[in-house]
Amino acid sequence: MTAGFGFRNVPRIACMVVIVAGFLSLGSLLPDSNPLSVSPFIVTLVGKYLAYAMLAVAVDLVWGFAGILTLGHAAFFALGGYAMGMYLTREIGTRGVYGNPDLPDFMVFLSWKSLPWYWWGSNHILMAIVLVFLVPGILAGLFGWLAFRSRVSGVYLSIVTQALTYALMLAFFQNGLGFGGNNGLTDFKDILGFDLHSQTTRATMLVFSALLLAGTMIGARWLVSGRFGRLLIAVRDAESRTRFLGYRPEQVKLLVWVVSAMIAALGGALYVIQVGIINPGEFAPANSIESVIWVAVGGRGTICGAVIGAVLVNFGKTLLTAWLPEAWLYGLGLLFILTTLFLPEGLMGLGHQVMRRRAEVTPEVTQTEGDAES
Amino acid sequence: MTDPTMCVSRRDFARFSLAASAAMLVGGKTARAAAPTGEPIRIGVLHSLSGTMAISETTLKDVILMLVDLQNKKGGVGGRPLEAVVVDPASNWPLYTEKARQLLAVDKVAAVFGCWTSVSRKAVLPVFEELNGILFYPVQYEGQECSRNVFYMGAAPNQQAIPAVDYLLGEDGGSARRFALIGTDYVYPRTTNQILQAYLKQKGIADADVMVSYMPFGQSDWQTTVSQIKAFGSAGKKTAVISTINGDANVPFYKELGAQGIAATDIPVMAFSVGEEELAGMDTKPLVGQLAAWNYFESIDTPANKAFINAWHTFTKSPKRVTNDPMEAHYIGFNLWVQAVEKTGTTDHDKVIAAMVGLKQPNLTGGIAEVLPNHHITKPVYIGEIQDDGQFNVVWQTPQEIPAQAWSPYVPETRNLTGDWRAPISCGNYDTAKKACLGTRHA
C-alpha cells in the first residue's frame, strides 16, 4: 500500500500543483480581454483549496501512515490560523473602525484598555510564524504525549481528539478569551506591507501556497518512506509487536503527530491570509470529520490522494452550493457513501486498479502488488 | 512524463481546471423565468439554506424570490427583468466570503440581499468593500458599524433595545426595577447589554440590580439559568428578563420557563430575537404575555401588511407560513433598491449607493422608512406580547419612527462617532469631536 500509486507520484503531483498555481496566478494578472485571463475569484478559491490540501496531507500522515484516526485536526489548522490572524489583525493598525492604534476593534468595543499578554509580539511576522508552529506543536505534543504514553488508541483516541477540538471551539467562542469571540478575526488589510486585496499579492500568495504545499508533500513523502516510515507502518499495523522489538511506538506516533499538527497549522495560516477570516467555527468537529473524508475520497496513505481529495471535494462543494443550493447536501452525502462502498481505497485506489488492469495486458510489468488486506 | 502509472495526466488536469473555470463563470443557479424583456438584472441572495442558520435564513431567501417574482409581474425594473442568483453559504462563515466574492465577481450581481448573523456580515464586509458591492442586511444587530457598501435594514440598538427597556420601566410594563440580561455569548448580546447597562445606570438602576449572564450557542439545558432567574427575582423588587438569546436556543429556554412555572405576570421576559418564526416551533400557551420588541409584527392590521401576508401565502402555497421582522426589512430594502435603480436609470453601484440616501418607502405596518446618511433607516418600534396562537399582540408603539444610531452614545468609545456617507464628510466613522474620519474613508 505504501508503495502505492499515489505515493510514488508525489513529486509529480507536487510539480503539477505548482505549475497549475503558477498559470492561474499569471492568468489572473492578465487583463480581462486576454483569452487566457483567469478570474481573480478562482485565484482565492484555489488558494483556499490548497490550504485545505495542506490539512489533508497532515491528516493523511497520521491516519494513513500512523493509523491514528484524528477527528480533531481542524483544531491545529484553526490555531495556526489564529496565530497568523493575530499578526494580520495588528497590521490593521489605525485603519480599524475605532482608529485605535494599539487595540483591535473587538477589544475596543469590549472596553478593554490594553492588549492581553498573549498578544505580545504579535505585530511581528516572525513571531507569527513562530506561533503558527509552536502553539499547535506544543498542544499536539502535550496531548500526544499523554495519549500515546497511556496507549489511548482506536476510537477512544478519535473521540478524545474530537473532544479536544470541541473544547477549543467553546473556548474561542467566548468573547472574554480575547480572540474576538464568535466573529473571530477579520477585515485584514496588509501582510508585510502588501495590500491583501491587490491582485498581485493574491497571485503571489497562491504561488507561495503551492510551493509550500509541494514542499510539504515531498517532505511528508520523505518522512514516511525511509526506515522511519517503515517503522511507522509497522506501528500502524502491529503496534504491540514493535514494542517487543524494543521500539517505543509512542515516540514514533508522537513525532508524526506533532509534525502533522504543524503542517495543519501551516495550512491554517495560509488559509487565513487567503480567505481573510478566522473564527471559532473552524474548530467545529464537523470540519475535522470533513478533512478525514477528503483523505478517504482521495485515498488513504497516499499523500497524493489527500491533496486530490481535498481539492476535488471542495471544488464539488463550491459548484454544488451554487448550482443546487437546496439539494447539494444530497450530492455530497451520496459521494461519501459511494466512495466508502465502492472505492475503499479512494480515487488513488481506483487509479491503482485501472493501472493493474492495464498491467495485466502489458507483459513487461513484472511486479505484482500484494493485497494489503488479509 | 510518459510513465503510464501517472495518476492524472497533465492534459487531464488542464481539462479539469478549464472545466472549473467554466463552471465558475456560469455561476449560480438562476431562479424563475422573467416576463419583461431586456437584459435581466441579477441580484444575489446570500442566505444559508443548510446548517444551523438554515432555520432562520431559508425564509428570507423565499421572500426575495417572491419580491423578484412580484416585481417582474409589474414589469421588472426599468423594463428589465430581475433574476435572483441563489447560493448556499451553508452556515459556514468563510463560505459566505467565498460566495459573496462569487456573486460580485462572477455573477456580477447588481445588489446582494443576505446574511443574518453578525459574523457572516463581518465575514463578507471586506469583500463588499473591496469589490464595491451593495449588501442589504435585513436583521436587527448590535450597531457599531457603518459601511458604505452595506444598507442596514434591521434595527440598531436604539430602535429596539432602548424603547423595550423604557416599556419595562414604565407602569404598563410593570415598573421593573431589577433586570436579568440573559444572552448568547456573541457580539450582538454583548454590545446590546453593554449599551443597556449604561442606560439602566442612567435610569437609576443600581449595579446590584442587574444580572448579566451569557450562555453558549445552541444551549439546550436552561434549568440552572432559569432557577437563577427565579432566585434573582426574589429580592423584593419587580424583576424583568431581557433576553438576547440567539434564535435556536430560545425554544428550550421558553420550554424551561414554562415548565418551572414562571409566568409573564411575575417575571416578564423581553426578547429581541424571538419572532413569529421562532414561536412557530413552540406551544405558546405557557408563554402568553412574554414580550418581544421588533419593528414589525405579523399581527399589525394594515392594508399593506395584509396584502404582503396574502402574497406570501400565495407564493409559498402555504397559508400557515408566518411573516416576521427581517422579512419586512427585506421588503423595505428591496423596494428602496428598486427605487434607487429606477431613479438613476442604472445599476451602477456607485450611483445607486449615492442615490439611496433620502429615499423613502412606506413600512408594511404604517409610517415611512427613510434611508439615513449612515445607511440605516428610520423605523417604528413595537412591543408585542405573545398570544396563545403564536402571534404577538402589540401593547406599545413609538409615536413616530426612530432614526437609527449606527454608533451608540452609551459606549464611551463611540460617543462622538457618527456615520455620514454624503459629501463632504463621506465617512462611516466620523469623530465629531476631533472632526476627523477614523479608519478608512471612501475617496
Place this chain on the structure above:
Amino acid sequence: MNASPLLELRNVSVSFDGFRAINDLSLSLQPGEMRAIIGPNGAGKTTMMDIITGKTRPDTGIVRFEGRDLTRLDEPAIARLGIGRKFQKPTVFEALSVRDNLLLSLKGLRSPFSLLFAKKTEVETFRIRALLETTRLAARAEEQAGSLSHGQKQWLEIGMLLGQEPQLLLVDEPVAGMTDAETMATADLLRDINRTRSVVVVEHDMEFVRALNVSVTVLHEGSVLAEGPLDEVSADPRVIDVYLGR
C-alpha cells in the same frame, strides 16, 4: 555451584478480576539453557511470557533477568535488555516486505529521530542476507510479508527474533500449523539457536518437544506442577491426571 541464573521468577502471582492466572510461580533458567514449557490450556503459559516481557505486571513476586528487576520495566526496555519474543499467532508487519521486516528487527537504532536519517549499512545488508538464508526466505525477500504462508510467517518471525540478537528467546507455540517436515526443521533451527542463546519454548506438540530433547516444565493452574526430562515428567501421575482430566 550454579552461577546466578539468567532468568529467575520467584513466587510470582497475578490475577485478573479475581481469577489467579499465575499462582506463586517460581522458575529459573541458566545461561545457555533451553527449556520447554507444557501445560493444558489456561495453565498460565502465555501469561508467564507476558510477565517476563513486561506486558503484564505481576501482583507479587520477583522477576529477574541477569539480576535485573524486570517488573519495573516496560516492553521496549526489556526487549532492549536482550529478551526476544515470538507470539503464538505469528505477528509480522504484513504491509512491509520480508526484507523490511528483518531490517526493523536488527539490533541497533531504536530512537525515532535516529531512524529518520538512518542509511542502511553494509553490515546490516549482510546480516539481513544471512537471516534470509537461515529462515529460507531469500526468494521472497521483496514480497509483502502478508502474502507469506502461515509457516513462512512463523519462520520470518523467528528470523526477526534472531535479528534482535537477544540473549533469551521466548518462543510461543512455534510449530502450530506446520507440517511434520517443517516442525522437525524448526526443532533443528531452535537447537541451532540454542548453541549461542537461551531459549524458552512453549509448545503443545509432544513430538516437537521430544525432538528438542530438553528438560520440561509442566504448568498447571498457574504454578509449576513438575519439572525434569520429558520421559520422567510424562510418567508423573499428577501430570497424567492434569492432561487426561479426572
Place this chain on the structure above:
Amino acid sequence: MRDIRWRLALATIILTASGYMAVSPVQAQTDTPSAIQRQADQPAAPAPVVAVTPAPDAYSGLASTHFDVIAASIAQIGSQETPQAHDTLKALASHHLFAGNDGHALYIHDGDGWRDVRTGIPASPDPNQVHPVRVNNRVRLALAEVQAGQALVTGTPAQRLAAASRLAEHPDPALLLLVDHALDTSHDAALDATLKRAKAAIILSPGAPVSNPATLLAAVASLRAQGGLTSRAVLAGFAGNETAPTQARDAARHAMASIDRREKIWALGQQAFYGLSLGSVLLLVAMGLAITFGVMGVINMAHGELVMLGAYTTYLVQKGVLAVAPGLSGFTLVLAAPAAFVVCSAIGVLIERSLIRFLYGRPLETLLATWGLSLIIQQAVRSVFGSTNVAVSTPGWLSGAFQLGGMTITMNRLAIMLFAAAVMVALMLVLRRTALGLEMRAVTQNRRMATLMGIRTARVDALTFALGSGVAGLAGVAVSQIDNVSPNLGQGYIIDSFLVVVFGGVGNLWGTLAAAMTLGIGGKTLEPLLGAVSGKILLLVLVIVFIQRCPRGMFPLRGRGIES
C-alpha cells in the same frame, strides 16, 4: 403607589356589595372617596374618537386604548356583583370581549353572535368598528386579582383555598380586608393556615396599612417559618422599606439569612436534580449508540439524525392524533414512543442492510459513510418538513412543576428521568434475558463461532442495529419535549453521545449510565461555579485527562480476549 388606593377602595366595595362589610377600617375609609372620584373622572379620556357618546360608566374604561384605564375599569366591574359583570370578566379572560372604536360600546362575541355587554341584547356591530379589548400583563394581573378577591369571598371551598394560595404568592395589600374577613369566617384548618400566610405576606408588602411592631414581628416570624423564594422576596422588600420599624426590619433581615441558608441546602438537592435530569437526557441519546457503536463497533455518525427522526415521528403522531381523535391528545406521547421506536428501527434495518453490512470490519469507514448518510437525512427532513422548527406540544400532565420542599421538580424532566430508567431496564432485559440478546452477545464476541453454532449473524446484525436505532428514536420522543425539533436537532447531541459511550467504556451499558450521570451532575455542578461555557470546557478537559489515565473508559471490558 397610586394603584394601591383604588384597589383598597375596590376591596371595600366588594365587601359592601356582598353585604359582608362588618367594620370599616379607618385607613381604607380615608382614601376611598377620592379614589372613587378619580375613577369617575377618568372616562376613557385618551380615546381619540370621543363623539357624542352616552354617559361613561364603569364599563366604558374597557374600551379605552390605555391599559391603566382598562385595569381600573376591571376593578370597578369586579366590585359589581351582577351576572353581567361576571360574564364580562369571563369574556375578557377568554378573548371574547370586544370594544367599539367609539370608546364606549362593548360586545361579547362568543360563538357566532354578538351581544351588547350592558344590556345583554343581541347586536350587530360593524366588524370594522370594533376591536378586541386590549390586554397586557397589567390587565391580566388586575383581572387575576379581582377574580381572586371574588373567589375568596364567594367561591367554593376549593376556590377559596386556591385564591388564598395565590394571595400568599402575590400579596396584595388591597385585599387585606378580604383576607381578614375570610379569616373570621373560615372554619377549615387548611384554608386558615393559608390565609394566615397570605396575611403575613400582605402586612409586610409595600403599601400595606401600617401595623404595630408586634404584628410585624409575628408576620416576619411566620414568613421565616414558611421559607421559600416568595417569602424571601416579601421580606427583602420589607427590609428595604425605610419607613418600617427598625426592629422588624432587622428581624426580616435575619429571617432572610435563615431562608437563604435553607435555600442553599435545597439548592444542592435542586442541583442534583438538574444534574440527574441532564444525565438522563444524555443517557437516552447515548444508549442507542451504546448498542450500535458499543456492541457492534459501528461508528454511527447518523445516530443524532435517528434521534431527530424520533422527534419528528412524535410531531407526526401528535398531528395525526389531533386530526383523527382530538380526545386522545393527552396521550400522544404514549403513542409516539412505540411509533418512534418502530419507525427508527425500520430505518435502522434499512441502513444496516443497504450500507453498514458492507462495511463490517472497517469501523472507520462506517464513520465516513454514516456521516454522508447524516447529511442526506438532514437535507431530506429539511425538504419534507421545512428548515424551521415544528411545534411539538407538551401534554397537560407533563407541563408545570411541583414543589418538593425547597426544590422545584419540573414534570417533563421528571418524566424524562423515569423514561430513561425504563428504557435502560428494558434494554438490559433484552440483552440479558432474551434469545436475541444472547445471540447478540455471541455474535459480537466471536462472530465465526456464532455462525458455526447456527446463529444467523446477518439477521442478528440487522436486529441489533434496529434495536440501537429504535432506542435513538425513543430518545427523540423525550428530546422533543425540551428542545427544538428541527433538522439540526441531531447535530447537537452526536458529540455528547459519543463522549458518554467512550467515557463509560465501550460495550458496557452500566458504564454508559455511570458516564451519563457523571457528565450530567458534573456539568450542572460546574455551571453555577464557572458559567456554562467554562464549566463545559473544564468537563471536557477532565474527560480527556481521564481517558488518558484510563484509556478504556470508566468500566473497561477486561480479560484475555481484549487485545489492543
